[in-house]
Amino acid sequence: ERGLLCALALSREQFVTPGHALVLRLVRLSAEATAPHVEPALLAQKPLLDRHGNAPVYVAQNLLEQLAARFEFSASDDEFQAYRKCLRPRSLDENAPRPLVGRAIELLQFKAVIEATQECQDGHVVYVRGMAGIGKTRLVSEFLEM
Incomplete structure (x- = not known):
């Protein structure tokens, strides 16, 4: 959740090269490190029609279940099916209970x-x-x- 909020803030403050996107995915590093996936790099470098405004933030499908309660996502992209574009944070009641994670x-x-x-x-x-x-x-x- 914090990673996506940071990515949205970077996008909003225009810290991303115009015409590029941000990609958020979970990567576990191990001794048997494999070559990075090509798809995220292609997605982040995908030329965008709108070269002005906020950079889009794409989130890996395997993270959507955890983030769907707090963020809205676009429909699946045919070209990059493993990622969905984050549209915005959901407007939630600040006093609504959230699960305690990692403790x-x-x-x-x-x-x-x-x-x-x-x-x-x-x-x-x-x-x-x-x-x-x-x-x-x-x-x-x-x-x-x-």
């Missing part, structure tokens, strides 16, 4: 401390710290709701 380990650690406290009848203090905006409040709120 399973931290939630399990919180749960273990609580279980140990209950089992041993011994108090514990949990100190949550981190950089601003990393999600400390959201993590603690999610734990309280469990």
Whole structure:
């Protein structure tokens, strides 16, 4: 989600060469690195009829399911079927609940401390710290709701 928001911001602020597009896809690096796919490079270099305004942002099909609730996408492109153009973020209620992603380990650690406290009848203090905006409040709120 953040990657797509960043790509849309880059497009909006015109940090993309006129006539080119941005491509967003998930790549896992491994020891057996393979050659990069040609299709994304072709898509990003595809000459656009509109050389003015915001650069289009294309998203890989395998990311659409995760992003469809927060963004609107165009219909499938016949030439590049593996990608869909992101049209805009959906206007959602800021207070609408969103799933907590990537914090399973931290939630399990919180749960273990609580279980140990209950089992041993011994108090514990949990100190949550981190950089601003990393999600400390959201993590603690999610734990309280469990």
